Amino acid sequence: MDVFQAAVLGLVQGITEWLPVSSKAMVTLSGKFLFGMPYQEALATAIFLHIGTLIAATIYLRKDLIQIFRSVLEKKMDRSMLKFLVAATLMTGVIAIPLLFFALNNELPEYLFTIIIGGFLLVTAFLQRSRKDSKAETVLNTRKGIITGFFQGFAGIPGMSRSGTTITALIYQKLSIKDAMRVSFLMSIPAVLGAELMLPFLKGGFVPGISEMVGAAVAGIVGFLTIGALLKLAAGTNFWKVCAFLGVIAIVLGLLTLL
16 A cells, blocks of 8 residues: 555545444445455554544544543542443443454455445444434433443444444433534544554554555544534434445445456
8 A cells, every 4th residue: 555545545534434434444445446455454454544533533522531531530520421431442342352353354255345344334324314313311321331332342343333333322322412422432532542452463464654654644634624524514414325325335336346
């Protein structure tokens, strides 16, 4: 992968990370069909590029993070968010690590990999289509963290949108869309950090080079510049239709490779 290709994939990551369409799937498919990358390489690159949008999310949500860190130091402060995030992150790891290991280390036929991604994009579309906004206020706790982390773990499968899945799970637990989106992206910070730390172990021999670093930088810059606008867009748009469309396209591409 050269620097130009990495920059293009970083651009894709920086934009799609904030939309419930599975940025990992979009980067993986872009790497495969635009630049002819092997699926395992494209997927590993997609995971690594999340480090850029991780930094962007950390800056954007810095006030929430400072509040969480203060709760660790000050006993009188409410620690419900901290307990929720710890439980969610641990459960995410239990589910996601085996799924990522399998996806990164098993050579599936290219058509099958593409069809699988398309299929899970359709699953994501269905989940988003079935959710309804909640006006009730609810308190986050360890139990809700375990439930939401369980669903977040399945985002280890390319095509399952992490944000789409977790936002849906949170809405079913009586959070409003606005609060669910904020909590979902707070959840992403420790989850993505864990994935980055585990990547060399999940994909033996993966060592990021200059190209990958450039891609991550592009993802971070684009992500920081677009996060506010795209989160507002995602909150007010029926993105299940976009997911469904992309899922159908991926399945068609997979079937065409059989011809």
